[in-house]
Amino acid sequence: MEQAPAAPPTMPRVKLGTQGLEVSKLGFGCMGLTGAYNSPLDDDAGIAVVLHAFRRGVTFFDTSDVYGPHTNEVLLGKALKQLPREQVQVATKFGIRRGADGVSSICGRPEYVRACCEASLGRLGVDCIDLYYQHRIDTSIPIEETIGELKKLVEEGKVKYIGLSEASPDTIRRAHAVHPVTAVQMEWSLWARDIEPEIVPLCRELGIGIVPYSPIARGFFGGRGVTQQLAAESNLKGHPRFSAENLEKNKLLYLKMEELAKKHHCSPAQLALAWVLHQGDDVVPIPGTTKTKNLDANIDSLKVNLTDDDLKEISSQIREEDVAGGRQYTSFQQYTWKYADTPSQGRKSAKY
Numbered sequence: 001m002e003q004a005p006a007a008p009p010t011m012p013r014v015k016l017g018t019q020g021l022e023v024s025k026l027g028f029g030c031m032g033l034t035g036a037y038n039s040p041l042d043d044d045a046g047i048a049v050v051l052h053a054f055r056r057g058v059t060f061f062d063t064s065d066v067y068g069p070h071t072n073e074v075l076l077g078k079a080l081k082q083l084p085r086e087q088v089q090v091a092t093k094f095g096i097r098r099g100a101d102g103v104s105s106i107c108g109r110p111e112y113v114r115a116c117c118e119a120s121l122g123r124l125g126v127d128c129i130d131l132y133y134q135h136r137i138d139t140s141i142p143i144e145e146t147i148g149e150l151k152k153l154v155e156e157g158k159v160k161y162i163g164l165s166e167a168s169p170d171t172i173r174r175a176h177a178v179h180p181v182t183a184v185q186m187e188w189s190l191w192a193r194d195i196e197p198e199i200v201p202l203c204r205e206l207g208i209g210i211v212p213y214s215p216i217a218r219g220f221f222g223g224r225g226v227t228q229q230l231a232a233e234s235n236l237k238g239h240p241r242f243s244a245e246n247l248e249k250n251k252l253l254y255l256k257m258e259e260l261a262k263k264h265h266c267s268p269a270q271l272a273l274a275w276v277l278h279q280g281d282d283v284v285p286i287p288g289t290t291k292t293k294n295l296d297a298n299i300d301s302l303k304v305n306l307t308d309d310d311l312k313e314i315s316s317q318i319r320e321e322d323v324a325g326g327r328q329y330t331s332f333q334q335y336t337w338k339y340a341d342t343p344s345q346g347r348k349s350a351k352y
Helices: 043-055 069-078 109-126 142-154 169-178 198-207 244-263 270-278 292-303 308-317 328-335
Strands: 013-016 019-025 061-062 087-096 096-098 105-107 130-135 161-164 181-188 209-212
Touching: 013 209, 019 087, 043 069, 043 292, 069 087, 069 109, 087 109, 096 142, 105 328, 109 130, 109 181, 130 142, 130 181, 142 161, 142 169, 161 169, 169 181, 169 198, 181 198, 198 209, 209 270, 244 270, 270 292
Parallel strands: 061 087, 087 130, 130 161, 161 181, 181 209
Antiparallel strands: 013 019, 096 105
């Protein structure tokens, strides 16, 4: 098949962290292509979305071994065959194991890290992962052991840069002391702002880039659950903020966002994404979508210019404390950054 054209220079590029990784200012979260909030796309349709993103200047693609599981990496791997590899930055993750019974567990043991990396390289069809994240933190072993193995993978040329997702301040600092952490991936949006007091300043102190996931609030600011019904197969039906009772309360926030968006001549989703994009040059959000029209709209949010006063007004109108329901699925609440400290070295859990 004919290769997609080289990415045009219209998309701003930024340094993610201080270790040398350069990416498009807007990334693309691939998770939804293989089903999560909607039905999975077939391979051709999923590949078409990735190629369209690249044509619009997006070069930073985010996946994980747990999406699918595995099918998301396979799909991205097929798309990568039609792209110039040297122009694309591939991020994937390890650490969440999903059992046959559907129950998830977290593992950061060195041998597991290595096995996951080898498997991801194979599914993606690449020789090296540009950015390899620990998806959730294994609180039963010292973070130094997990990062130590990632450091070896970097030295072997299988990984270029390492990252953490939903890691606590102590875990980030200790990990960074073993090997520089390039990026921390966290939920960050107008309705998820708990990283602002501690995590954001720490990342800036250490020179770590910030990759917000769910920057449009899992589609809420795009109208999901408000102007459009949740898909029957959507896993958001189990999310606290999308329960019928909480959604009814949260609609008020969406209506406020609609009013603010009119003032800025954009959609509520574009304003929500523009707000995240304006949080700093070290911030690279990774919204996902299965529709090219939404992808184009997300990319066009880069054209929405917000002053400091605009940002203050939006932040004061859309407040996290006014949101009904927790930001994380109840079953995953224990794996968020606030609970992600690990034992000090020499003090492993009795579990191992």
